[in-house]
Amino acid sequence: MTAAHCVLVINTGSSSIKYQLLEPDSAEVRAAGMVSRIGEPVGADTVTVEHRGARGTLEHRGPVPDHGTGLRLAFELFARDGTDLAHAGLRAVGHRVVHGGEVFYRPTVITDAVVETIEQLSALAPLHNPANAVGIRYARSLLPDTPQVAVFDTAFFHGLPDAAKTYAIDASVAAAHGIRRYGFHGTSHEYVSGRVAEALGRDPATLRQIVLHLGNGASASAIRGGRAVDTSMGLTPLEGLVMGTRSGDIDPGIIAYLARTAGMDVDASYDMLNRNSGLEGLSGVNDFRALQAAVESGDAAARLAYDVYVHRLRRYLGAYLVELGGVDTITFTAGVGENSPAVRADALHGLEFLGIAVDSVRNTAKSSAARIISPDNSPVTVLVVPTNEELAIARAAALLVG
Numbered sequence: 001m002t003a004a005h006c007v008l009v010i011n012t013g014s015s016s017i018k019y020q021l022l023e024p025d026s027a028e029v030r031a032a033g034m035v036s037r038i039g040e041p042v043g044a045d046t047v048t049v050e051h052r053g054a055r056g057t058l059e060h061r062g063p064v065p066d067h068g069t070g071l072r073l074a075f076e077l078f079a080r081d082g083t084d085l086a087h088a089g090l091r092a093v094g095h096r097v098v099h100g101g102e103v104f105y106r107p108t109v110i111t112d113a114v115v116e117t118i119e120q121l122s123a124l125a126p127l128h129n130p131a132n133a134v135g136i137r138y139a140r141s142l143l144p145d146t147p148q149v150a151v152f153d154t155a156f157f158h159g160l161p162d163a164a165k166t167y168a169i170d171a172s173v174a175a176a177h178g179i180r181r182y183g184f185h186g187t188s189h190e191y192v193s194g195r196v197a198e199a200l201g202r203d204p205a206t207l208r209q210i211v212l213h214l215g216n217g218a219s220a221s222a223i224r225g226g227r228a229v230d231t232s233m234g235l236t237p238l239e240g241l242v243m244g245t246r247s248g249d250i251d252p253g254i255i256a257y258l259a260r261t262a263g264m265d266v267d268a269s270y271d272m273l274n275r276n277s278g279l280e281g282l283s284g285v286n287d288f289r290a291l292q293a294a295v296e297s298g299d300a301a302a303r304l305a306y307d308v309y310v311h312r313l314r315r316y317l318g319a320y321l322v323e324l325g326g327v328d329t330i331t332f333t334a335g336v337g338e339n340s341p342a343v344r345a346d347a348l349h350g351l352e353f354l355g356i357a358v359d360s361v362r363n364t365a366k367s368s369a370a371r372i373i374s375p376d377n378s379p380v381t382v383l384v385v386p387t388n389e390e391l392a393i394a395r396a397a398a399l400l401v402g
């Protein structure tokens with residue numbers, strides 16, 4: 001099997017690397033895998049690299065000390081699977097990069113200077129950009145002859161209107177430090193809103209859309225005529241909706257209050273807001289399936305967490321309905337959005353007066369396809385559309401390198 005027309009997509013996280021080898025035109029996935037628990041002291045029997053390809057599932061067990069080793073091990077599993085990536089004639093490698101700052105707002109061919117700038121943007125995304133840059137450096141050293149492209153999570157929101165992207169803080173401080181609302185999950189919001197237009201056979205220019213990307217991280221966007229006009233994440237991916245472990249919106253006064261009354265410094269607060277808040281902070285579980293099971297078993301903390309989650313979601317829906325002056329489509333995507341009929345029904349409950357309704361049979365039907373879940377002839381079309389950031393990155397990379 002030739003990989004010559006394929007793009008290798010790499011998504012490097014702080015302790016993991018996800019990858020896919022796929023054909024951008026047909027969307028065929030040739031191989032996919034994940035390196036996990038990088039840098040953790042795991043036993044020799046622990047599966048740390050799992051690769052699914054032409055020859056089924058291949059594994060590597062044992063510690064992975066760093067990202068470079070992780071990528072090398074993944075490449076070895078590709079070779080065991082029959083693909084020598086270095087000589088496969090790949091079209092490109094596409095890297096997901098979380099923060100492009102004000103500098104990068106479209107897919108960009110990676111040069112030494114581009115990697116350095118991505119590293120310099122680490123202050124804006126300390127949990128993500130350093131890992132992204134490490135992944136890029138190793139991929140370039142392992143595949144020096146393959147063009148490499150960075151696709152930025154912030155890019156789709158670069159053109160937010162000034163009123164939506166500006167924080168009402170001291171303007172000189174904001175200007176000196178590049179503080180604005182950047183938005184994240186942009187690749188997903190752009191891809192999903194494009195698929196909605198395709199699925200409905202409509203020109204994106206004619207649609208007012210709300211997209212709800214509900215996964216471990218979660219964000220909402222308002223899109224008019226194919227362009228994002230608002231989004232719930234901000235300078236960092238902490239703002240907005242309630243997430244698995246992140247708080248979303250809070251009163252920033254809480255941070256000063258905790259410093260004064262609890263002796264929690266900024267790092268401790270930031271850590272709490274990122275890692276021990278959201279569903280996890282309220283109920284002790286961050287996985288949505290576990291949360292729903294706890295709600296069903298009568299756990300009061302889980303119930304409250306669920307209610308806070310849905311309340312926040314509805315607050316953003318209301319805001320975006322007004323911003324857009326009405327809406328044509330509302331679309332759910334990502335792990336929770338694609339798989340939880342309860343969240344979809346509860347988020348849109350009682351909105352018939354706005355022309356928004358969910359058909360309970362359609363909503364609960366098992367499917368992994370893009371689908372409409374509102375009743376026929378509903379003024380607002382409600383959809384579930386699986387996101388596919390890897391495919392979007394592969395297509396962007398292939399388009400850029402020609």
Ligand code: AMP
Pocket residue numbers: 214215216217244286287288289290292334335336339340
């Ligand atoms: P993502 O970040 O898009 O991979 O989404 C991960 C989240 O989706 C986790 O909180 C999962 O528990 C949640 N999820 C996955 N499958 C389901 C399901 N069948 N029902 C509810 N939540 C789900």
